[in-house]
Amino acid sequence: MNGAQHILEAFHRHDISTVFGYPGGCIMPLYDALVDDVGVEHVLCRHEQGCALAADGYARASGRLGVCIATSGPGATNLITGVANAHRDSIPMLVITGQVPSGLIGTDAFQETDVLGMTLGIVKHSYLVDDADALPAIMHEAIELAQSGRPGPVWIDIPKDLLLTDVTEAPFAQSTQQATSNPDLTEALAMLRAARKPLLYSGGGISLAHAEDSFRTFAESSAMPAVVTLKGIGNPGKHNPYNLGMLGMHGSRAANKAVDECDLLLVIGARLDDRATGKLDGFAPNAKMIHIDADAAEINKLRPADLAIRGDLNDILTALTTALQDRPLAIGDWQKQCRTWYTTAGFHAADNEEALAPITGPAFIRQLSRVAPDDTVIACDVGQHQMWVAQHYEFDHPRHHLTSGGLGTMGFGLPAAIGAQFADRNSTVINVTGDGSFMMNAQELATIRRYNLPVKLVVMDNQCLGMVRQQQELFYNNRESQINLDDNPDFVAMARAFDIPALHIERTDQIRRGIETILAYNGPMLLHVAISREENVWPIVKPGASNTDMIDETARTAKASKEQVA
Amino acid sequence: MNPQSQPSTPSYTINCRMTHEAAALERLCQVVRIRGFRIATMAVETADEHLNIALTLEGTRPIAMLQSQLEKLHTVAEVVLGSGSVARSRSA
Numbered sequence: 047m048n049g050a051q052h053i054l055e056a057f058h059r060h061d062i063s064t065v066f067g068y069p070g071g072c073i074m075p076l077y078d079a080l081v082d083d084v085g086v087e088h089v090l091c092r093h094e095q096g097c098a099l100a101a102d103g104y105a106r107a108s109g110r111l112g113v114c115i116a117t118s119g120p121g122a123t124n125l126i127t128g129v130a131n132a133h134r135d136s137i138p139m140l141v142i143t144g145q146v147p148s149g150l151i152g153t154d155a156f157q158e159t160d161v162l163g164m165t166l167g168i169v170k171h172s173y174l175v176d177d178a179d180a181l182p183a184i185m186h187e188a189i190e191l192a193q194s195g196r197p198g199p200v201w202i203d204i205p206k207d208l209l210l211t212d213v214t215e216a217p218f219a220q221s222t223q224q225a226t227s228n229p230d231l232t233e234a235l236a237m238l239r240a241a242r243k244p245l246l247y248s249g250g251g252i253s254l255a256h257a258e259d260s261f262r263t264f265a266e267s268s269a270m271p272a273v274v275t276l277k278g279i280g281n282p283g284k285h286n287p288y289n290l291g292m293l294g295m296h297g298s299r300a301a302n303k304a305v306d307e308c309d310l311l312l313v314i315g316a317r318l319d320d321r322a323t324g325k326l327d328g329f330a331p332n333a334k335m336i337h338i339d340a341d342a343a344e345i346n347k348l349r350p351a352d353l354a355i356r357g358d359l360n361d362i363l364t365a366l367t368t369a370l371q372d373r374p375l376a377i378g379d380w381q382k383q384c385r386t387w388y389t390t391a392g393f394h395a396a397d398n399e400e401a402l403a404p405i406t407g408p409a410f411i412r413q414l415s416r417v418a419p420d421d422t423v424i425a426c427d428v429g430q431h432q433m434w435v436a437q438h439y440e441f442d443h444p445r446h447h448l449t450s451g452g453l454g455t456m457g458f459g460l461p462a463a464i465g466a467q468f469a470d471r472n473s474t475v476i477n478v479t480g481d482g483s484f485m486m487n488a489q490e491l492a493t494i495r496r497y498n499l500p501v502k503l504v505v506m507d508n509q510c511l512g513m514v515r516q517q518q519e520l521f522y523n524n525r526e527s528q529i530n531l532d533d534n535p536d537f538v539a540m541a542r543a544f545d546i547p548a549l550h551i552e553r554t555d556q557i558r559r560g561i562e563t564i565l566a567y568n569g570p571m572l573l574h575v576a577i578s579r580e581e582n583v584w585p586i587v588k589p590g591a592s593n594t595d596m597i598d599e600t601a602r603t604a605k606a607s608k609e610q611v612a
Numbered sequence: 613m614n615p616q617s618q619p620s621t622p623s624y625t626i627n628c629r630m631t632h633e634a635a636a637l638e639r640l641c642q643v644v645r646i647r648g649f650r651i652a653t654m655a656v657e658t659a660d661e662h663l664n665i666a667l668t669l670e671g672t673r674p675i676a677m678l679q680s681q682l683e684k685l686h687t688v689a690e691v692v693l694g695s696g697s698v699a700r701s702r703s704a
Contacts, residue, residue: 162635166642171686174634191686343680 049178050079050209053142056185057086059218062113062140064089064104064468066097070117071157073144075209089468089497092489094121096461098128098141099487103462105137106448107423108469109256111193112139118146119157122203123164127455129199130168134452135277136254138197140188141169147207148176161203170198178211186218196341197254229357234336235369237353238268241310243380245333246270247293249322250277250451251315253444255340255359261314262286264363268370270312270377271384273301275322277451278315280441288381290388294322295587296433299391302593304384311335315359318348319452320589328592338362393437401555405577407434407506410557414476414504415439417561422446422474423466427459427483430512433583435478457486460503464490467499474502474565481507481534491544494570502564503546503572505537508579516582520597521589541572548572621670623652625694626679628665631687636663639685647681648673662689 047055053076057065066089069077080088091097094116101112112132116125122143132139146155162174171191173184181204188200238244246268252261258281265272265282272282273293282289293301302324305311311333316322323329326349337344337351338359345354355362395408411434418424424439425448426432432449441447448466450458463477484505494501511529518526541548548571551560564571585596630636637656644651649671657664669678675693682691 163638166635166639167646172635176634341684343677343684345680347677347680 047213048075048079048210049175049181049204049213050075052181052213053185053204053209054079054083054086056182056189056218057113060111060189062111062189063087065113065115066091066100066104066465067115068094068097068117068121070121070144072118072146072206073115073121073142073209074117075206076115076142076144087468088115089464089493091461091464092492093487094124095128095457096464096487096490096493098125098139099131099455099458099461100465100468100490100493101139102128102132102135102137102458103425103448103465104469105132105139105465106135106462107445107466107473107475109253109445110138110469111189112137112465113142114139115142117144117157118161119159121157122159122161126165126168127453127457128461129165129201131450131453131455131458132199133168133170135250135450136197137199138193139199140192141199141201143201143203144209145174145203145205148205149207151205161201165201168199169201172201173203175202175204175208178208178213179215181208181213182215182218196251229355229362229365231355231362231365231369233353234355234366237310237334237336238312238370238375241334242377243308244270244310244312244375244377245304245308246272246282247275247305247311247313247316248272248278248281249275249314249316250444251317251339251359252278252281255315257315257359257363258444260360260363260367264367265289267367268375269381270375271304271381273297273304275316275319275451276436276449278444279436279447279449280444284440284442288384290384291393292436294324294593295589296437296583296585297322297593298393298437299585299596299598300384300387302596303387303391305330305333306594307383308333312338313351314338314363315340317341317344323348324587324593324595325591328594395438401553403554405552405554405557405575407431407577407581407583408438409554410506410575410577411435411438411478413557414478414561417558418476418565419474422476423448423463425459425463425466425475425477426450427477427479427486428454428456428513429480429483430508430516430581430583431478431480431483431506433513437583456483459483460487460490461493463501463503464493464499467501468497475500476502476504478504478506480512481505481509481531481537482511484537485534488540491541491546495544495546499570500568501570503541503570504564504575505572506575506577507534507537508577508581509534510579512579512581513583515579516586519582520586537572537574546570546572548574550574550576552576621672622675624649624669624671624675626667626669626675626682627690627692627694628667628682628688629662629690630665630685631689632658632661632663633687636687637665639687640665640682643681643685644669644678647678649678
């Protein structure tokens, strides 16, 4: 068995059945081995960035390891954005690249780049294999490492000659489960019982720890008002009466108000990112903080915790639920207050009653949320549409919402949707994108066609880079700079060129039929949604400002009239 | 950055033991830089499969944050912080 065959053998041993890749010179021995291997489905994307982001989407939707493969040089550099995306959002990923033959490393050989050096900052760990017999241990360690603790991408760079060398060491067996932790929660419980206004603050760490069920049970049984980060959307479930939705820069006033007023913040699986907290000095000023996370380096990183608990989130949440069972928290007034805030200052986008009116982003997303099946996976891109989805789509599970949170990668959505569809060929997967993001990985339409994936594409087209335009309007005196995209291609014709049927809508009365048409179609279909160029995402907190200083449309209108008067 | 513009930057000593693998020192140095510290002195010794690295670092951020980030590196076995911060005047 040579190095290439050993890699495939390791895939089998670790139940890796789907990989995303693109062949080339130095990785050819692995592709040669794939010819004889029917147990691994290799998905050929049309750009290595598409491979990495599809592997990312596969991992997010399934909770399993995402695997991507590329050749040396440009193959590896093209992967980098996708791997950085996975790194920032702690997505378990294995990256395998071919490298020039061992003897040519350091000679500026054709398609040679220092992959190990240039990727150090975007991986959990990485290897340059220098001995074929080290491969069994490296493959095993890499696959385990990518998925354990705080997950992340692990990169293996393998010289071509070692892919062809016989491996004499035996493959590793699957490892055993980690031991269950038994954290002491006495102090946490005392703080919870002492609090009059406790608030649950959860993030992407819940699904990364596969703790979705134990979190939901805890949220429901404790009946604590709950806010979520962008990656925590769906954690409390859409029927939880105390779910105040997303906090932060584009969060709801209700969520930010609750953070401002609470006296205890129970942070679970979140890292207090600046987009969520706003200016730290003004964040939860009256609250003590309990920080529960798998990663010790996140504790006290940005805001000191009054109590920190590091451990397995499943164990901790289950123990907390049990401990609160006998005597529920007495927080009736606080629950009532939060419900009032939710009613008056939550996200409740109204349907636009005027049939002939132009489509607005929130109204469209609200309709999509109502019409799409409950277990629909939405793969977003980055920009205004991403925030409208976060605000107005009602998710019942965090794995149904795939979004590029940390890196904010335009072009994420389409390949991520492809990955999610491979994770479950029977699920409904919708890529909600904008006209800017869509063009960043539009080549992957060919992948959708090739595998006949029933991915639905919703392109919300405002003919500009809307989020940049919005910030230029609000924070740069409306000086528009390089945001105009009014020479976009005809997206309907473009989809049809890939043999994907498409439909255009632009009026409110066309929304429902448009959504129903693409959902009912047995195969991929694109819905082109024309929306206003001038529409903004509300509310917004200026970057660096406190979350209590939210700007909304009324402030914008007031400012405009004041300027007119002046 | 001109060091003269910082009249007083805290200084720390750190001893780090890590696996002697291909990119060991690059990994360490990159984390030190990205987390806001500057290497003033560095001494490296090889001991079997490990590297013992003694560093003097300068930076204004909490050193505990750097320590926890270094400990996260898969190949780092141990990070020992020297006794206390020494604020020294660089303009003197």
